[in-house]
Amino acid sequence: MKFYKLTAFEANGEKLVDETFQAENDDAAKKQGEQLLAEKNLLEKTHRCTSPTGKLLLFHS
Numbered sequence: 440m441k442f443y444k445l446t447a448f449e450a451n452g453e454k455l456v457d458e459t460f461q462a463e464n465d466d467a468a469k470k471q472g473e474q475l476l477a478e479k480n481l482l483e484k485t486h487r488c489t490s491p492t493g494k495l496l497l498f499h500s
Contacts, residue, residue: 458475
């Protein structure tokens with residue numbers, strides 16, 4: 440399992456979510472990140488999910 444980082448922001452830069460979670464691979468992490476954002480109703484907010492190597496898996500601005 441690898442550690443992935445999910446962050447979401449308000450337009451003014453305030454962090455709404457700053458979580459680290461584990462997933463088996465990048466595809467699983469992308470799905471899990473989308474699910475976490477949906478649960479918190481943050482899909483339309485600025486967000487990103489990055490892999491342990493710094494790869495950008497999700498991004499919305």
